[in-house]
Amino acid sequence: MTTRNRKLEEDSEVWTHNSWDDVAWSPELASSADAVISAQLAVSPHLANPDAVLEVVQTPASQNWHKFYENHSRWFFKDRKWLSSEFPELFVADTVLEVGCGAGNTVFPLARENPTVMIHACDFAPSAVKLVREFREFDEQRMHVFQHDLSSPDQFEDISDNSIDVVVSIFVLSALDPAKLPIALEKIWRVLKPGGMLLFRDYGKYDMTQLRFKANRLIRPDLYVRGDGTAVHYFTEEEMVVLAAQTGFEMVSNVTDRRLLVNRHRKLTMYRIWVQSKLRKPIN
Ligand SMILES: C[S@@+](CC[C@H](N)C(=O)[O-])C[C@H]1O[C@@H](n2cnc3c(N)ncnc32)[C@H](O)[C@@H]1O
Numbered sequence: 001m002t003t004r005n006r007k008l009e010e011d012s013e014v015w016t017h018n019s020w021d022d023v024a025w026s027p028e029l030a031s032s033a034d035a036v037i038s039a040q041l042a043v044s045p046h047l048a049n050p051d052a053v054l055e056v057v058q059t060p061a062s063q064n065w066h067k068f069y070e071n072h073s074r075w076f077f078k079d080r081k082w083l084s085s086e087f088p089e090l091f092v093a094d095t096v097l098e099v100g101c102g103a104g105n106t107v108f109p110l111a112r113e114n115p116t117v118m119i120h121a122c123d124f125a126p127s128a129v130k131l132v133r134e135f136r137e138f139d140e141q142r143m144h145v146f147q148h149d150l151s152s153p154d155q156f157e158d159i160s161d162n163s164i165d166v167v168v169s170i171f172v173l174s175a176l177d178p179a180k181l182p183i184a185l186e187k188i189w190r191v192l193k194p195g196g197m198l199l200f201r202d203y204g205k206y207d208m209t210q211l212r213f214k215a216n217r218l219i220r221p222d223l224y225v226r227g228d229g230t231a232v233h234y235f236t237e238e239e240m241v242v243l244a245a246q247t248g249f250e251m252v253s254n255v256t257d258r259r260l261l262v263n264r265h266r267k268l269t270m271y272r273i274w275v276q277s278k279l280r281k282p283i284n
Contacts, residue, residue: 023260033206044218062124064229069127087199093165100172104132122148151180174202185247192281204273205234235275249279
């Protein structure tokens with residue numbers, strides 16, 4: 001997502017470009033995607049074993065991400081150039097906390113464009129924290145980067161309650177066991193100032209990567225484990241409404257962003273689907 005300006009007005013035009021922004025979604029598309037997911041559910045060997053998620057996802061999760069960042073360079077995730085259009089709140093904030101900062105692909109573009117912001121950023125993978133701290137633009141005067149497991153009950157290191165203007169979470173909460181999401185959201189809520197915002201973007205249900213998973217990767221409905229041992233949960237707007245209400249957030253916006261990718265040569269279409277939400281801690 002960079003400009004979001006290519007709209008598909010006529011179905012007959014679909015093969016004229018490689019991608020289309022903000023595409024429509026129909027009951028027919030939903031039912032064919034549901035059929036794929038039902039087939040996964042029918043044969044997944046893990047659904048019968050509720051401990052599988054704990055064994056596969058939780059204990060070794062940070063080691064799996066740690067290995068990931070040891071094996072990939074800082075540029076594996078591209079700098080988020082769309083940040084200023086989608087999350088302008090970041091660029092007027094005095095204090096930001098990024099959860100699951102990875103290799104710093106949000107931290108550094110934000111620091112460049114908002115030269116006065118204080119950035120706290122955490123990740124539970126030590127190699128990710130190291131990559132950010134060792135990057136040439138790292139500035140310890142305005143960047144506090146630390147290791148932290150969002151799914152643990154521990155509070156964020158050296159961050160006072162009610163002190164942060166904006167918390168940003170980009171493709172991170174999907175990596176948690178969904179049962180742990182309330183723990184993570186409570187902690188975020190606590191450090192936000194009254195009126196502060198949580199900006200969230202993550203994988204949405206029916207994303208093409210969900211439909212491509214083999215059934216043996218499914219460990220709970222909408223939760224999968226990749227070949228490298230990292231987990232991914234696919235969100236819906238409805239789930240975000242429930243999570244926001246449980247934690248005490250006001251929902252400011254909650255949208256599903258769908259982009260159509262086209263393989264013009266093979267005449268194939270695929271949908272990338274993301275959920276993007278803005279949650280506010282009430283003033284009172
Ligand atoms: C897909 S990456 C996204 C990184 C970054 N937000 C970005 O947009 O480039 C997911 C990140 O979440 C981190 N992560 C996953 N589970 C976590 C947890 N329980 N606590 C803290 N970080 C976690 C991983 O180490 C990884 O850096």
